[in-house]
Amino acid sequence: MTGAATRFAFRFDPLFRPVLAVLGVRPATAWVVVTDRDLMIRYGPWRLRTDRDNVTAVELSGPYRWWRVIGPHLSLADGGASFGSSTAGGICLRFGSPVPAVVPGGRPRHPAATVTIADPPALARLLAVSDQS
Template sequence: MTSADAATTRYDFAFAPSYRWAALPFGVLPGTTWAELGPGGLRVRFGPWRLRTGLDNIAGAERSGGFGFLKTAGPAHLSFSDRGVTFATNGDDAVCVRFHSPVRGIDPTGLITHPGATLTVSDPPAFLDHLEVLTR
């Protein structure tokens, strides 16, 4: 993690033991799961899934959590209510990032795009502070 500078930082995901087992068959492992935030934008890898967007497309972000295991464990999840994508490795603490223009993530063809992404990074406050520095 970086301090208040604008360097690119890789944020690991916080894996709960039950989520680790549920994610394993989908290739979602600590070594294949991360979020990078820096002057070049946001890049996320969640096993085989990828998401990328520029800083100018980030509309805002806030903490979230309290997710149900069945709705979030295992692979990337699509919300049918708002088309958001969830990359979850625990149900307790996450960052929800909103986009001005929807981005690709769960569907490699790009037919499904997401107005937001939920990321269970290991240090949500540091991620949010870094994002604030980059987008002011």
């Protein structure tokens, strides 16, 4: 990790905190960090790390149905990873090169990751992909 880091906490719905804690997902173990070079997601024992330049698009999303977002998930529609702790909303990060995250061993690789952080618009602004030349 290089340069200044900006850390984003996950939003936790009180109803789901006990279940997520059993999985090792608590406010102290769930966050997104962005530096000038890296994007890192920690969600309890799950981790995702990629170059910041690998983020090709960001999309605010939600609200969600609880069974589609709470806990670690693999999307059957697009193969993306989801790390959810709230049904209120989150942000989907799309990658130029798919990255490992949900299953140990590096496979499958995910073309996107959705995280339910407390301030999705702030992360979207920080990672805004510019079309300017």
